[in-house]
Amino acid sequence: MNENVSMAVVRRLPRYYRYLEELLRSGVNRISSGALSARMGLTASQIRQDLNCFGGFGQQGYGYNVEHLKSEIGRILGADDKKSAIMVGLGYMGHSIVSHIKFDKRGVTIKAIFDIRDEVVGSMVNGIRVYHTDELERICEEIKPEIGILTVPKTEAEKVSERLIRNGVKAFWNFANMDLQMKFPGVYFENVHLGDSLMTLRYRLNDRDKA
Amino acid sequence: MNENVSMAVVRRLPRYYRYLEELLRSGVNRISSGALSARMGLTASQIRQDLNCFGGFGQQGYGYNVEHLKSEIGRILGADDKKSAIMVGLGYMGHSIVSHIKFDKRGVTIKAIFDIRDEVVGSMVNGIRVYHTDELERICEEIKPEIGILTVPKTEAEKVSERLIRNGVKAFWNFANMDLQMKFPGVYFENVHLGDSLMTLRYRLNDRDKA
DNA sequence: TAGATTGTTAATCGATTAACAATC
DNA sequence: TAGATTGTTAATCGATTAACAATC
Numbered sequence: 001m002n003e004n005v006s007m008a009v010v011r012r013l014p015r016y017y018r019y020l021e022e023l024l025r026s027g028v029n030r031i032s033s034g035a036l037s038a039r040m041g042l043t044a045s046q047i048r049q050d051l052n053c054f055g056g057f058g059q060q061g062y063g064y065n066v067e068h069l070k071s072e073i074g075r076i077l078g079a080d081d082k083k084s085a086i087m088v089g090l091g092y093m094g095h096s097i098v099s100h101i102k103f104d105k106r107g108v109t110i111k112a113i114f115d116i117r118d119e120v121v122g123s124m125v126n127g128i129r130v131y132h133t134d135e136l137e138r139i140c141e142e143i144k145p146e147i148g149i150l151t152v153p154k155t156e157a158e159k160v161s162e163r164l165i166r167n168g169v170k171a172f173w174n175f176a177n178m179d180l181q182m183k184f185p186g187v188y189f190e191n192v193h194l195g196d197s198l199m200t201l202r203y204r205l206n207d208r209d210k211a
Numbered sequence: 212m213n214e215n216v217s218m219a220v221v222r223r224l225p226r227y228y229r230y231l232e233e234l235l236r237s238g239v240n241r242i243s244s245g246a247l248s249a250r251m252g253l254t255a256s257q258i259r260q261d262l263n264c265f266g267g268f269g270q271q272g273y274g275y276n277v278e279h280l281k282s283e284i285g286r287i288l289g290a291d292d293k294k295s296a297i298m299v300g301l302g303y304m305g306h307s308i309v310s311h312i313k314f315d316k317r318g319v320t321i322k323a324i325f326d327i328r329d330e331v332v333g334s335m336v337n338g339i340r341v342y343h344t345d346e347l348e349r350i351c352e353e354i355k356p357e358i359g360i361l362t363v364p365k366t367e368a369e370k371v372s373e374r375l376i377r378n379g380v381k382a383f384w385n386f387a388n389m390d391l392q393m394k395f396p397g398v399y400f401e402n403v404h405l406g407d408s409l410m411t412l413r414y415r416l417n418d419r420d421k422a
Numbered sequence: 423t424a425g426a427t428t429g430t431t432a433a434t435c436g437a438t439t440a441a442c443a444a445t446c
Numbered sequence: 447t448a449g450a451t452t453g454t455t456a457a458t459c460g461a462t463t464a465a466c467a468a469t470c
Contacts, residue, residue: 095303
């Protein structure tokens with residue numbers, strides 16, 4: 001057990017969750033930290049340390065029950081306790097996220113989408129209504145979203161996030177190529193900086209790196 | 212100067228690059244590690260350590276020339292030396308990536324897109340031709356891509372990456388919700404696990420976390 | 423019971439921060 | 447020159463790994 005769980009540990013939890021799902025699907029009922037570590041490319045020690053931040057889920061001499069461990073990690077992550085989200089910006093990225101990601105499985109429900117283009121305002125995407133961004137305040141009043149999904153152009157990101165924060169949003173999934181954390185210290189930003197990711201990949205192909 | 216630069220440092224480089232671009236755009240010609248650290252929410256020490264992995268780009272008593280530092284980091288990342296990429300899978304995600312990301316600015320050029328759906332095969336997306344996946348080998352022969360962009364469903368990811376590796380691909384930008392690193396040890400995978408990212412965000416909204 | 427494997431403490435490793443002499 | 451700020455070494459902090467007693 002551990003009071004303040006580090007970000008490094010938290011970021012590994014969804015990965016454990018995926019592997020446990022996979023194991024369950026292939027009919028494996030029990031697994032040891034050693035066997036799981038071999039599959040995942042970690043040390044058995046690290047897995048045991050990580051899990052013991054949240055409690056003792058295993059049994060000496062036996063290992064871990066896959067189904068039980070999966071459900072415990074799901075509970076820790078909040079997969080079954082849905083939080084409301086709204087998305088702002090229904091461009092390519094917004095559209096792709098909303099149709100591609102299994103929000104339900106991950107404890108998040110998108111309640112509304114906002115955009116400024118008349119072609120999309122009033123339509124439905126994946127069963128979710130698209131409103132004009134002018135209606136943001138009115139709809140937030142009703143929905144009380146805790147999560148904002150920022151799929152707007154960089155130029156709009158700061159303005160939009162400020163409006164959302166004023167309306168009670170506490171955490172952002174930020175796809176805009178911009179850091180907002182410094183501007184809004186009390187709020188959590190989970191950044192998906194695809195440009196940064198691509199540049200990191202590009203770096204690995206440098207010759208210097210191989211030498 | 213440093214022989215083996217750690218991943219932690221490399222992942223900060225694109226972020227420095229973004230901030231330097233921003234500074235340059237707003238007409239700032241010179242910056243000290245202290246001033247930059249305040250903007251970025253890092254320590255000045257860390258910035259100096261990071262940069263000195265690659266060389267001494269500053270000047271005592273002055274700081275760093277923004278334009279020079281930006282171009283040096285660009286060079287380190289390989290932004291000006293284009294590497295060939297191909298994309299496999301033109302679903303929502305593929306489409307969004309290809310139209311949204313500034314590959315050119317980041318040292319990567321997409322040379323071809325592959326999909327299996329007749330509706331899209333033969334079309335052009337952002338000036339890039341879409342081929343049937345059956346033609347993968349033939350086109351790879353011609354293009355010799357170093358980077359593979361995996362925007363296929365999870366079920367196809369392993370099969371596709373194996374084919375690409377056989378055809379010379381050395382690094383993947385992987386959007387499939389699956390880890391392939393263990394299966395292909397010599398190859399680099401830059402994973403964009405959006406599901407994991409969303410779950411990490413969801414975790415932060417748990418009450419326990421706030422207490 | 424004996425073997426296996428956990429939970430947990432201690433040791434190690436690596437990354438971040440602090441300090442300061444060098445120097446522009 | 448004096449003040450500012452780097453590059454770099456040393457100190458600290460945190461995360462990972464190793465070890466092992468507890469125990470199923």
